[in-house]
Amino acid sequence: MSTDGLVQIISNAQCYLRTSTNYDGIHTQFNALLNYTNNNGIKGAGSESWCASVIDQNQFIVAGCEVPRTFMCVAIQGRGDDYDQWVTSFKIRYSLDNVTWFEYRNGAALPGNKDRNTVVNHFFDTPIRARSIAIHPLTWNNHISLRCEFYAKPIQSSFTQVGSDIYTGENCALNSGSGKREVVVPVKFPVEFSSLPKVALNFDQIDCTDATNQTRIGVQPRNVTTKGFDCVFYTWNENKVYSLRADYIATALE
Numbered sequence: 001m002s003t004d005g006l007v008q009i010i011s012n013a014q015c016y017l018r019t020s021t022n023y024d025g026i027h028t029q030f031n032a033l034l035n036y037t038n039n040n041g042i043k044g045a046g047s048e049s050w051c052a053s054v055i056d057q058n059q060f061i062v063a064g065c066e067v068p069r070t071f072m073c074v075a076i077q078g079r080g081d082d083y084d085q086w087v088t089s090f091k092i093r094y095s096l097d098n099v100t101w102f103e104y105r106n107g108a109a110l111p112g113n114k115d116r117n118t119v120v121n122h123f124f125d126t127p128i129r130a131r132s133i134a135i136h137p138l139t140w141n142n143h144i145s146l147r148c149e150f151y152a153k154p155i156q157s158s159f160t161q162v163g164s165d166i167y168t169g170e171n172c173a174l175n176s177g178s179g180k181r182e183v184v185v186p187v188k189f190p191v192e193f194s195s196l197p198k199v200a201l202n203f204d205q206i207d208c209t210d211a212t213n214q215t216r217i218g219v220q221p222r223n224v225t226t227k228g229f230d231c232v233f234y235t236w237n238e239n240k241v242y243s244l245r246a247d248y249i250a251t252a253l254e
Helices: none
Strands: 016-019 059-079 085-093 101-103 118-140 144-154 158-167 181-188 198-209 218-222 228-235 239-254
Touching: 016 239, 059 085, 118 144, 158 181, 198 218, 198 228, 218 239, 228 239
Parallel strands: none
Antiparallel strands: 016 059, 059 118, 059 144, 085 101, 085 118, 158 239, 181 228, 198 239, 218 228
């Protein structure tokens, strides 16, 4: 399995980090980023990992997001500077509402690290939908120290544009002849979409007649791109259409 296409929650500042304890002010969650390094030649540069001050199974590092995320994978790594400290096993807890917490695999121990710098990825059995997700070290080598990352699916939000007054013009081509006829009106979106939108159309003016008292008209989008579409007005049989006007709504996930 691969993390390609997933968002690195911590490195992209998509969450708040909190820990149970910190060894001191330069061994905190701010040092917990996967592959984090610093200038060890500078006094006070700090550790290359988060280091707990209490060494027991009640320690944790939790990532909290403002909105629910779909977590796919967790990565864990040991302390990067010259101390043989890493977490050898851990469990995952998570919450959607930050009130009720659940334990992944009922709290089962997940394998951690065997050295300082090798990254261990664990892909969840099924995606975890949560606002907050936490690593709880269960066993460790010498000290509870780790670097980590959570991978989640990108957030998709809907972007909608609306338009009006798509007009065939007066006495259009649908007002003569018989059988299937159409008028095509090009429409350009005010802002280009980043992905292909869905387009819906509705009439806001109909001016037509038919000897059989049956109104046969339609409108549909054609050749939809991120920049615009063709609005196709059509009729058939003996209908005579003097003019039609339509509005649109276009929506895409981005």
